[in-house]
Amino acid sequence: MSTPAFTEPLYVGRPNIPPLREVEGLLGAAMSRRWLSNDGPLARSLEDALADRLGMAHCAVFSSGTAALVVVLRALDGSGPVVMPAFTFLGTARALDWEGFDLRFADINRADHMLDHRSAVSLASDDAVLLAVDIWGQVWEQGESPSHPPVVVDVAHSLGSSPPSGGRRAGAAALAGSLHATKIVSAGEGGFVATDDPALAARLRSMRNFGFSGADAPSGPGTNAKMSEVNAAFGLASLAHLDEYVAANRANYEAYRSVLDALPGVRLVPVGENSNANCQHVVIEVEPRMREPLVAHLEANNVIARRYFAPGCHRLGISSTVAYCPETDHVAARTVSLPTGTAVSPDAARRVGDLVAGYVTTGGP
Numbered sequence: 001m002s003t004p005a006f007t008e009p010l011y012v013g014r015p016n017i018p019p020l021r022e023v024e025g026l027l028g029a030a031m032s033r034r035w036l037s038n039d040g041p042l043a044r045s046l047e048d049a050l051a052d053r054l055g056m057a058h059c060a061v062f063s064s065g066t067a068a069l070v071v072v073l074r075a076l077d078g079s080g081p082v083v084m085p086a087f088t089f090l091g092t093a094r095a096l097d098w099e100g101f102d103l104r105f106a107d108i109n110r111a112d113h114m115l116d117h118r119s120a121v122s123l124a125s126d127d128a129v130l131l132a133v134d135i136w137g138q139v140w141e142q143g144e145s146p147s148h149p150p151v152v153v154d155v156a157h158s159l160g161s162s163p164p165s166g167g168r169r170a171g172a173a174a175l176a177g178s179l180h181a182t183k184i185v186s187a188g189e190g191g192f193v194a195t196d197d198p199a200l201a202a203r204l205r206s207m208r209n210f211g212f213s214g215a216d217a218p219s220g221p222g223t224n225a226k227m228s229e230v231n232a233a234f235g236l237a238s239l240a241h242l243d244e245y246v247a248a249n250r251a252n253y254e255a256y257r258s259v260l261d262a263l264p265g266v267r268l269v270p271v272g273e274n275s276n277a278n279c280q281h282v283v284i285e286v287e288p289r290m291r292e293p294l295v296a297h298l299e300a301n302n303v304i305a306r307r308y309f310a311p312g313c314h315r316l317g318i319s320s321t322v323a324y325c326p327e328t329d330h331v332a333a334r335t336v337s338l339p340t341g342t343a344v345s346p347d348a349a350r351r352v353g354d355l356v357a358g359y360v361t362t363g364g365p
């Protein structure tokens with residue numbers, strides 16, 4: 001067997017790591033205070049910093065992005081269906097199904113992999129909530145569609161991105177995100193919901209804390225979805241470096257683009273063409289017959305690529321509604337996610353691009 005191109009594995013989703021002394025400083029203060037969870041000062045500071053960054057009036061942090069999504073959909077009090085794209089992390093569909101939500105899967109646009117407005121609206125009854133997704137770090141915008149239900153946007157991929165036109169996105173009831181280890185800003189595990197609605201923010205805070213609205217004051221339904229101060233310390237230190245992480249991702253995107261742009265047999269999803277996108281994911285499409293051998297070829301060279309997001313959520317057998325999502329099927333059969341983030345240098349990205357280009361142009365297997 002020939003020598004792999006990389007001596008150490010390159011992963012998709014390698015965490016961005018803030019300086020240890022910054023985490024230590026925050027953690028040390030929490031330890032001195034002997035306050036480790038339940039709406040602690042670090043969690044509150046993280047909420048203020050996230051609200052500021054997202055341009056929203058309120059933010060509540062959670063134990064995970066999935067918990068944030070579940071709680072905000074409960075807090076919106078929708079008894080109707082949740083319409084969501086078939087092409088997203090299947091964990092979201094699994095968790096919402098587990099919680100008893102009636103899911104309807106809408107199709108996506110082939111060009112950018114984002115939720116197709118028309119498909120979503122065609123599935124939405126008057127009592128529905130629309131869960132859109134900022135896939136790969138792009139920003140989903142509501143557009144001019146007149147009859148939208150309330151919109152929650154899953155911003156797990158897009159912290160640090162803004163709409164192509166600049167400014168602030170309009171119209172969403174809430175933005176729900178993830179601070180998982182694999183995200184651009186990490187708390188190890190964590191999530192958040194940002195909203196301009198003070199009543200919704202109060203419900204979110206109560207629901208993540210067993211339904212308490214104050215000490216010994218039960219007020220309604222709830223669970224334990226709180227973020228600890230340990231996670232908040234890591235999240236705060238990490239958030240302070242968001243702009244550096246975006247710059248590293250963008251440099252890697254440009255390195256990949258210099259090799260893969262306009263290459264026959266490969267389509268680089270043009271996430272970075274919006275100069276306001278964080279480029280958290282670098283994704284290519286190849287012919288379905290090429291995908292498995294290409295992933296195996298990369299792996300043999302210590303490049304651990306991923307098949308995000310295959311299969312489409314409509315193929316998991318969890319919706320009562322039969323979903324026809326041909327664009328999702330088309331895309332999910334072709335995508336390969338490539339390593340990026342601060343653990344990958346632009347030079348390494350270029351070399352990974354060369355591996356892809358060399359394999360595809362020689363016709364693969």
Ligand code: T4K
Nearest residue numbers: 011012013014015064065066089154156178179180181182
């Ligand atoms: N919405 C969207 C659009 C999402 O993508 C996600 C999560 C969510 C919502 C839900 O948010 P959370 O509830 O997770 O906060 C991973 C992540 O676990 C998941 O957070 C993420 N999306 C999804 C895209 O990727 P897996 O099952 O692929 O994880 P795993 O263990 O295979 O790790 C992914 C890669 O990251 C590996 O190649 C290794 C690397 N890695 C991972 C960890 C945890 C590291 O290098 N270091 C690490 O510490 O789901």
